[in-house]
Amino acid sequence: MSALTxxxxxxxxxxxxxxxxxxxxxxxxxxxxIDELKIAEEFGISRTPLRxxxxxxxAEGLVTMKxxxxxxxxxxSEKDLRDVYHLLSLLESDAAGVVATTxxxxxLQELQDLHAELEAAAGERERFFAVNERFHMLxxxxxxxxxxxxxxxxxxxxxxxxxxxxxxxxxxxxxSLNEHRAILAAMVARDAQKTIQAMQAHFAQGLEAxx
Numbered sequence: 001m002s003a004l005t006x007x008x009x010x011x012x013x014x015x016x017x018x019x020x021x022x023x024x025x026x027x028x029x030x031x032x033x034i035d036e037l038k039i040a041e042e043f044g045i046s047r048t049p050l051r052x053x054x055x056x057x058x059a060e061g062l063v064t065m066k067x068x069x070x071x072x073x074x075x076x077s078e079k080d081l082r083d084v085y086h087l088l089s090l091l092e093s094d095a096a097g098v099v100a101t102t103x104x105x106x107x108l109q110e111l112q113d114l115h116a117e118l119e120a121a122a123g124e125r126e127r128f129f130a131v132n133e134r135f136h137m138l139x140x141x142x143x144x145x146x147x148x149x150x151x152x153x154x155x156x157x158x159x160x161x162x163x164x165x166x167x168x169x170x171x172x173x174x175x176s177l178n179e180h181r182a183i184l185a186a187m188v189a190r191d192a193q194k195t196i197q198a199m200q201a202h203f204a205q206g207l208e209a210x211x
């Protein structure tokens with residue numbers, strides 16, 4: 001098998017990204033064993049950078065290391081799912097409340113433009129996922145707390161392990177759009193409390209769809 005061409009950044013970082021994307025695409029399914037020998041051969045690398053990459057993914061929660069058994073793609077239990085959504089709801093609703101209070105008209109317009117892009121992507125599942133994530137990460141960027149942004153970025157990686165059970169449910173995309181509309185309307189009205197409540201409702205509905 002020919003080796004993949006890897007970009008000239010730190011080798012283990014590139015390997016981690018390759019594996020991360022395979023996990024997100026479900027080429028590596030939750031619960032599946034990661035065959036280190038096979039992957040090292042496929043990438044044309046030694047097992048040392050591969051093991052460093054697996055440590056990165058384990059720190060993100062995407063991989064679980066089991067003593068004397070190796071690395072496995074993390075499986076999310078119902079409790080894991082509830083815990084992740086709970087934390088995301090707390091962090092992102094707080095960020096949304098900040099944005100409702102502090103955003104400039106230009107920043108609010110940027111959010112509205114991105115929401116319009118989200119509306120246009122309603123019929124394209126993968127594009128909708130991508131734009132939806134950009135919307136949420138833009139909110140965090142505008143709220144301007146890098147520690148919160150990093151925590152949410154890590155939690156959202158883990159949440160992708162279960163995404164096939166949330167936005168893929170019948171009618172969930174339209175419901176999600178309605179929830180986004182409510183969040184934006186509250187922001188434009190500069191109503192921080194209503195914005196927080198709208199974001200919390202968004203995550204509560206998301207959890208119900210994902211469970």
